[in-house]
Amino acid sequence: MRAVLNGWLRRIPVWALWLGGLVPLALLVWDTLNGGLGIDPIRDIEHRLGRTALYFLIASLAVTPVLRVAGVSFMRFRRALGLLCFTYAGLHVLSWVVMDMALLWGAMARDVVKRPYLIFGMGAFLMLLALAVTSNNLSIRRMGVLSWRKLHKLAYLAAPLVTLHWIWALKTFPLEPVLWLAAILVLLALRIAVPRPIRWGIAASPK
């Protein structure tokens, strides 16, 4: 079963994931052009981009735990998942800069250093930026695999920051980002608790 699944996964080209990953963006553009966004389209654009970035971030974080626990490998797609996350995070920040804050650079600078939710968000974005620019084989070679891996553990710091950014921006205590934060912590816990792949073949075989 696992082997069949892995076989299928091997046959899916990475560009197909990119194509699927850009569907939420296409839908957002479609809704924007067709007035499908409601009364405050800027808020909807900003929020949808931000949420999609978080979903891809969590998907990329799930790759290793899924491999270790279930033996199913999405490893070929991890870089694309991470870069899709960064694409949406970048558009999220861009929509804030251009549409929400209308290029008021002074006001933005004052806010980013003063407001906790913007500090969390901007901090996470800078981490994701560092991960995105090193998401190529040349960087892995230059940095060495060990230090590259160390750097990319930042994803586990950026993810909770993103959910705090979401929680802190709202007026009351919201449920949804708290659930995503819990999911991130579970993924991190799995990573620590299951340091090696579970060896299914041996566990399942008779004595």
Next chain:
Amino acid sequence: MKLRWSDVTPKADYLNRRAFIAAGAVAMAAPAWALTGKPSAYSTVQKPNTLEEITNYNNFYEFGMDKTDPARHAGAMTTDPWSVEIGGMVDRPGSYGVDDLAPANALEERIYRLRCVEAWSMVIPWIGVPLSGVLEKAGVQPGAKFVSFETLYRPEEMRGQSRPILDWPYKEGLRLDEAMHPLTILATGLYDDVLPNQNGAPIRLVVPWKYGFKSIKSIVRITLTDRQPVSTWQAMQPSEYGFYANVNPQVDHPRWSQATERRIGAGLFGGREETAMFNGYADQVASLYAGMDLARDY
């Protein structure tokens, strides 16, 4: 009987009817659900937001936390019959109907700017009556210094109240001089019709120089008191929401700046505008706060 939008007389019909009355042919009462208010000098000349914008972008946590929840779920609230208990330090306490408080012949149209604490704004054509007249009718006793207000609590019709997001029922309060100010109204209509439920039907407060959350919706209780009431948001997070909640570009919300705002309906690249002191009503209300430190009494 619950009034539905389908029961409301189409505007073209009642306009015809009004013309008919004006011709003096028949003395006929205007239908109760169409409201007209006399124009007021307190109205802004700014262009109001559309009815669609005003009725589909609401904070009314009794029906959910999303801006679209109230339009979707507020229809479940029964607004007829309705009564408002006026009590506390008044000469004539009792239960008042909406028509007692805001009779048709007293209604005024007040086109006001609305500035939300979340840094967005709208312009809204309310129909209503000054709160001062209502309080005078009840007879404010000399010792009274504050007015407190309470929203309906009916979890079976207000689905948001089944979760402890806020300490239900929603409460607000004003100092007596703020309540008696001519800008402060009780609104029963919007754009020549009765208030839609999501906007606080059948009767709500509107205090245009304060952040929107001070303008409590769907009022069931008004109490005159000598002690400063604690409002719901103030109780929930006193460091973020004060009792006064005057629109003030110089005093930031701890988590965001109040210096600028985004006008709903301005478009994707409409930009931001600077927030005006007291939401642009400083000439009328600044004197109420003379000598006060508004950074402390926010």
